[in-house]
Amino acid sequence: MKLPIAWLMDYLPEHLQGAEHAAEWEHALAEACLRWEIEPAADTAQTLGRLMTFAGFACDGVHGSGLSAVLELDVLSNRPDGQCILGLAREVASIMQVEVKVPPADCAEFETGDLASKQAAVEVLEPKLCPRYTARVIRGVKVGPSPEWLQERLKWIGLQPRNNIVDVTNFICFELNQPLHAFDLKGLSGQKIIVRRAQDKEAFTPLYGEIPALTSETLVIADAERPRAVAGVLGGKGSEVMPDTVDILLEAAYFDPANTRRTVRRLKVMEGKGTDSSYRFERGVDVENVENASARAARLIVQIAGGTVAPGVIDVWPAPRARKTVLLRLTELQRVFGAPIPKQTTMNILGSIGCTIVAEGAHDVHVRIPSWRRGDLEREIDLIEEVARLHGYNHVPAMTSMSARVPVRSSIETVSSTLRTQLTALGYFEVTSDSLIDPKWPNAGGVWTNDKPLLLDRASVLREDHSALRNALLPSLLSVRAHNQNQRTGEVRVFEIGRVYIAGEDTRPDEKLALGLLDDRGFQALADTLQRFTEGLELDGAHIKLHPVVAAPSFLKAGYACKILRVREMVGDERAEDAIGWIGLVSTALQDAFALRKPVAYAELDLRALAQLPSAPRRYSPLPAYPEIVRDIALVLDESVAWQDVAAFAHTWQKHEPLRDPNEAPKFLSVFRGDKIGAGKKSVAFSIQYRAANRTLTDDEVEVAHTKFQHAILEQFKATLRV
């Protein structure tokens, strides 16, 4: 909202108005700054801007300076009364502790002839959507240019002057927050106004622009035959004020805010932003001031364009609602503000915004709110906010009585944080990608679901490439890979912790928290990471295991696809296993779909499932006091035997072998494949340590134990020793 200082001055006391009182104006501003604890600016307009900002009307800019400046104010949506110059003048007057001057609104002196009700009729068929409708008849006007004072005021706020009648209606809209519409009386069939719903596809031509066909949801102002305006939104052709217009019917009304808003959005008026008029009706105008604004407009029209006003106003207002009286308790004010505000200060502030104190007790006041604030001052808390705001938020002390408290950390928080530390230490960069993806991306289905990603409602979507909700991190990370390939940023080793959205039975999808890892270095490097990244989680009686699958899901390459299992050790040697994700090489089809030149290894797992695994601080075991004896062993095995199974066997064996320290796992050394070993076979070398807790072992006794172990493992895996 634009606030021209010169226009504002119209409503401030005379001793502050005009260039001859510039010093008084500056002085009054300086005093206000003192009260508000605000540093004045070099220029008075800037100073007023600061004051308005701290009163809740954020000043976004000042055009010009001093008395000719125009302030750009951000009026909050709960303050429809601030959408006009008089409303802003009330705020300024309150801040500066002066009286506001309300402009004259009486047109009785220009009234003559037949009663308005004899010359026109108003019928409101939808009183819910139009609680009040007034019409005045003005005859004998001469349409022409407006006087200088009126034209310049409109120009200050960026409006183009048109003719004296339209200019007055625009002026009142911005002066009093009451949009008006002037009809040419002779253009109204039957000199009749009917406020009704439109019929479906009823003919109507707006004054400017194009709108979709009307429906029965649209409230229109019709004459005896056809719609002449969309109520509160925009006028139509055929009844507008023309250069030869002589008699007018002046509409001033209150239209239902919600319905006005729906109409603007449905008809996409001014791309859904609406008009100056609809903008005000959406926020709510002062229903009690409707007739008053009409009288002021009539007065100005006759003064400027001549003519006479028909006595009496047609005022259809079947159910006026009484204004509320609200109780404000000083204890409650203090409870919210955090410091006492004296009763007299409180009453002064309330008085300065137009509230009337109807009764007062020792510690409370009963307040009648002004008509222009009935929308936002309804409850005690509303009054508290007003008093706090105008007392100044700078007077809120900064102190807190919060008790000390140590909040618990959820397992998800702990696990996410540990994994971030662990993975970045292993050289992975964290990425954060958009959950809104392009539905045209190849469906990476199969990670969590085979369904297609959920789509967003077309009406709310701005961009086609952000119109679906991802159901796996995979496509996001492939897109990150593709971006970095195109930008030639080098090797990619990344992870993301993010939500994926899986449609289910419920209204809302299941939001899984997934961990995705993408690694250029290949399957083995990523698999190695997966074996190690849980290190910091301190899993207790649980671990992660890769389980190769023969039938690879469509997003992974056959032969390089594994389920990621979480394994929970139960009583005895029992285990519970379930799959919590996938690891493998991305399938050729998907690699091609994202135009990736090289294969990439990928893993995705369910972080919540990982976080559910039991964990406990690692236990200390005393460091060995006697030296170890290491024995290397190389086994020729079938390809089908996995290292993790060999390691698990050795580990279990260890538990029952007195010469081995149960804390020392077998160490993988190398693997060899080739002609010397034979097809379908591999040679795996590893070392194991022998150690006794109470003495130094001899080679002989280790030889006995090791031979026993060799026999057992050879038999277990149908292996031979490589020599």
Place this chain on the structure above:
Amino acid sequence: MSLIDDLEALRAEALSAFSSASDAKSLEAARIAFLGTKGRVKALMGLVGKAPPDIKPQAGKLANQIKNELEAAFEKAQSATGKPVAGPAFDVSEPLPQEARPVTGKRHPLTRTTDTLVDILRALGFEVVEGPEVEDPRHNFDDLNIPPDHPARDGFDTFFLHGNQQALLRSQTSTVQVRMMETRLPPLRVVAPGRVYRPDPIDATHHSTFHQVEGLYVDKNVSMADLKGTLALFVEGLFGEGTQVRFRPSFFPFTEPSAEVDCTCPACGGPGCPGCPVCKQSGWVELGGCGMVDPAVFQAINHARGDNAYDPTVWSGFAFGFGIERLAMRRHGITDIRRFLENDLRFLKQI
């Protein structure tokens, strides 16, 4: 002369030679004569090894002492002649070969900023909680006192799911306030970092997917003073001791009174300083929005719970919310919000 005397004589002679050497060349000659591999010190040390047992320990000790002393004297003389002291025999700034050098990744800048905010709030007793991103209109609007067809919804335009008007992408993390109060009893002190969505055209300063941190505190007799005091502690944690906060009146449907909160500019130190580009010479930077929980929100919660657990005459509270991208952008001087979700490795390595 005894070996001991020889050693003493050698010391005097060498010290004099080092101190009298006028240039690098003569100093080097002296070094070779005394400390070189075929120099006199080495020669005498050889004799010490063959010395009789009775004087050997004493002579050995003295010889070592003299050797060290002379080396020190030489270095001192050398630095006096301007020749650099011989350092390590390799370039200390030379990195390890690529394959031997360990790579370290980094957390995403949004994670780092979020962690910073959350760590401070945790120290203030706030527990980290989360809520769904796909919400229903009740949690996103109605229970937050945002009525349908109201201009207050202007700032909260929303993505709906296709064919499902009961599922939308939350437009603010305040939804988590509602969920927490629905399921827990007061007092409450929680912080909800998370992802939110608004159908804004994407440009350098706007994105349709972004992140917020929302704090909620409900207790008996919570006031605006507590809010200001808590945020004052928060900004001190974030930007350092002495950072101050101020409120500007604002409007949010779910808080009343509502305020925008600013803090003194972390770059220039606030008002009175000459000003800087960070705060555009105002001395203050915007942090986010805050306010006292509107009693209408408590009433909506009670209605949903079917009890009077959040009786507004007993309980009061405050809430605040910050945009994580904006804080991260200011922190790192990032000028394009799109970089965050683009994940260009050059950006991730640089920041």
